[in-house]
Amino acid sequence: MSVWADLVGQDVLTAQLRVSVDAAAEALQGLTATGMTHAWLVTGPPGSGRSNAARAFAAALLCERRGCGTCLACRTALAGSHADVTRVVTDQNVIRVEEVRRLVRHAALSPAGDRWQVLIVEDADRLTDSAADALLKSIEEPPLRTVWLLCAPTVEDVIPTIRSRCRAVVLRTPSVSAVAEHLVARHEVDHAVATFAARTSQGHIGRARALALDEGVRNRRQEVLRVPRQLSDLGSCMTCAANLVDAATEDAQPRSDALDTVEQSNLEVTYGANTVGVRSSGYPVARKELERSQKQRSKRFIRDALDRSLLDLASFYRDVIAVQLGSPGPLVNQELAAEVATMARGTTGEVTAQRLEAIFATRKALEGEVAPLLALESLMISLRGGLHD
Numbered sequence: 001m002s003v004w005a006d007l008v009g010q011d012v013l014t015a016q017l018r019v020s021v022d023a024a025a026e027a028l029q030g031l032t033a034t035g036m037t038h039a040w041l042v043t044g045p046p047g048s049g050r051s052n053a054a055r056a057f058a059a060a061l062l063c064e065r066r067g068c069g070t071c072l073a074c075r076t077a078l079a080g081s082h083a084d085v086t087r088v089v090t091d092q093n094v095i096r097v098e099e100v101r102r103l104v105r106h107a108a109l110s111p112a113g114d115r116w117q118v119l120i121v122e123d124a125d126r127l128t129d130s131a132a133d134a135l136l137k138s139i140e141e142p143p144l145r146t147v148w149l150l151c152a153p154t155v156e157d158v159i160p161t162i163r164s165r166c167r168a169v170v171l172r173t174p175s176v177s178a179v180a181e182h183l184v185a186r187h188e189v190d191h192a193v194a195t196f197a198a199r200t201s202q203g204h205i206g207r208a209r210a211l212a213l214d215e216g217v218r219n220r221r222q223e224v225l226r227v228p229r230q231l232s233d234l235g236s237c238m239t240c241a242a243n244l245v246d247a248a249t250e251d252a253q254p255r256s257d258a259l260d261t262v263e264q265s266n267l268e269v270t271y272g273a274n275t276v277g278v279r280s281s282g283y284p285v286a287r288k289e290l291e292r293s294q295k296q297r298s299k300r301f302i303r304d305a306l307d308r309s310l311l312d313l314a315s316f317y318r319d320v321i322a323v324q325l326g327s328p329g330p331l332v333n334q335e336l337a338a339e340v341a342t343m344a345r346g347t348t349g350e351v352t353a354q355r356l357e358a359i360f361a362t363r364k365a366l367e368g369e370v371a372p373l374l375a376l377e378s379l380m381i382s383l384r385g386g387l388h389d
Helices: 011-028 050-062 072-079 097-107 129-140 176-187 191-201 205-213 215-225 234-271 283-324 334-346 349-365 372-384
Strands: 039-043 085-088 117-121 146-152 167-170
Touching: 011 050, 011 167, 039 050, 050 072, 050 085, 050 117, 050 146, 085 097, 097 117, 097 129, 129 146, 176 191, 176 205, 191 205, 205 215, 215 234, 215 283, 234 283, 234 372, 283 334, 283 349, 283 372, 349 372
Parallel strands: 039 146, 039 167, 085 117, 117 146
Antiparallel strands: none
């Protein structure tokens, strides 16, 4: 199985990257004068597979057979353990300049092997201005055998000085049929469940996988989709908001706790905090910094979970406005066709559009410092329609 197998519905992109891998191999052999493009910007909608594409490209560059998927180079590159592949995956709201400076220093080194050194920056749209400035010099004048792969939702999400020096490749949202076929082939999921997961995820591969494999995820989604019918008065709005925040916290907590435990243990080992006779003078400061970072990460995990719920909620109102406008396309939530039709008859397209705008405004607000509960309470009241009827 080749390294490109997990790029669902991305045939055009795969063909483009294969050509670039061939050019890179020829550049290593000195067969071409043009050489290799050393900075790439991989963009695409959430869930389309940006990070998968970057890892597959990195593996193919390091593979002597240009992406066979079975050799040691391919397997370790895809798994994230290859010595010449470095990934930056942040669990914070931003990627800070200190982290980028360490990455730039590493980029200046020669690769451990005889091919390329590949540096993957996922969420390049989260680079602070100072971090982007630190990265710019290395992208402008990269070492001979260093390749940068930056990932972001859109080209516009990356500052102009960075994106203008990168070669852009764009992923598309995979079709429902392509995602369903992938789930059946790779995870042996029942075809009906795979189709449901592919349709309701709206092309988000990771979300589709979770919906197909985890009944708990499916149940939480059903709870979210009950919200529009539960907003009967002010009290129900407050209750629905609190329930969404509680569910997001419950969903995020195990992941946060697991990471916190490992990091705390590693910190104690590093400073010898629990070793008799060892004086760990720097431990209190390091622990305080770790706790600050962990708190920020926990907030992000909760907000990410809330964002998934808001997207599910938006899919319901998207179906409502599609019915109101007479759109011929299939509903995202076909199993709720009766509820969608009822709401479509009871309101107007203008009101539904306003509700969708409120959902997306709340998603934007949650990227800042607003308290999630307050943001959700305000949203529920907006979705209820101001409680005037």
